[in-house]
Amino acid sequence: xVQLLESxxxxxxxxxxxxxxxxxxxxxxxxxxxxxxxxxxxxxxxxVSGISGGGGATYYADSVKGRFTVSRDNSNxxxxxxxxxLRVDDTAVYxxxxxxxxxxxxxxxxxxxxxxxxxxx
Amino acid sequence: EIVxxxxxxxxxxxxxxxxxxxxxASQSVSSSYLAWYQxxxxxxxxxxxxxxxxxxxxxxxKFSGSGSGTDFTLTINTLEPEDFAVxxxxxxxxxxxxxxxxxxxxxx
Numbered sequence: 001x002v003q004l005l006e007s008x009x010x011x012x013x014x015x016x017x018x019x020x021x022x023x024x025x026x027x028x029x030x031x032x033x034x035x036x037x038x039x040x041x042x043x044x045x046x047x048v049s050g051i052s053g054g055g056g057a058t059y060y061a062d063s064v065k066g067r068f069t070v071s072r073d074n075s076n077x078x079x080x081x082x083x084x085x086l087r088v089d090d091t092a093v094y095x096x097x098x099x100x101x102x103x104x105x106x107x108x109x110x111x112x113x114x115x116x117x118x119x120x121x
Numbered sequence: 122e123i124v125x126x127x128x129x130x131x132x133x134x135x136x137x138x139x140x141x142x143x144x145x146a147s148q149s150v151s152s153s154y155l156a157w158y159q160x161x162x163x164x165x166x167x168x169x170x171x172x173x174x175x176x177x178x179x180x181x182x183k184f185s186g187s188g189s190g191t192d193f194t195l196t197i198n199t200l201e202p203e204d205f206a207v208x209x210x211x212x213x214x215x216x217x218x219x220x221x222x223x224x225x226x227x228x229x
Contacts, residue, residue, distance in 0.1 A: 043222070044209055044220040044221055044222045044223050045158075045166065045209065045211070045220045046220065047217065047218050059216070061217060062217075095165055095166075100171070105151070105152070105154045105213045105214050106213060107154075107156040107168065107171045107211065107213050108156075108158075108166075108168065108211075109168050109171075109177065110168075111165035111166055111167070112165060113164070113165055114165055
């Protein structure tokens with residue numbers, strides 16, 4: 001079955017760190033770019049980070065640049081998001097998403113169920 | 122950054138009706154790189170349409186997309202109870218990729 005499963009969310013204080021993981025199955029993981037997309041309560045989605053199939057190219061939204069780091073382990077079909085210096089406005093459900101291809105303009109054709117990150121004191 | 126504006130914010134309709142949702146971009150969307158997603162409460166978004174008018178795998182033909190440039194629409198024929206959800210448009214032609222704020226379809 002083609003699926004993505006996130007883990008690692010939780011409650012963290014402002015300034016803290018958290019590492020999200022995403023396990024993939026049912027497709028050739030290394031052939032596709034992957035992204036992290038977050039959705040704050042009552043808001044539309046926002047792509048915060050992406051990584052190419054081989055891991056050599058990455059993308060970060062301005063809102064997280066310098067604080068978040070995306071990585072992947074193709075041998076274990078896993079995607080990661082290391083989040084540091086977390087802020088209250090980082091509170092959201094974080095989704096792991098499969099890009100439609102490895103390069104060029106791409107949409108998201110598969111999403112995980114999401115993991116909730118709450119930043120609060 | 123391309124801003125996507127969806128209208129209306131909420132629509133109240135009855136099962137069996139036909140609906141057209143609007144998504145307007147602040148600048149032209151390159152090569153019609155516009156997608157639509159459906160999201161039900163507590164679930165992840167599901168891809169419906171990509172390339173403005175191509176249906177994703179497994180999506181029934183009651184869903185159709187159209188448009189180009191700055192104006193795009195999603196049409197849903199013969200609404201069924203499972204179609205009542207939030208719909209988002211998404212442009213992936215220019216970085217940063219952006220999403221609309223969503224249109225909620227609710228049962229009248």
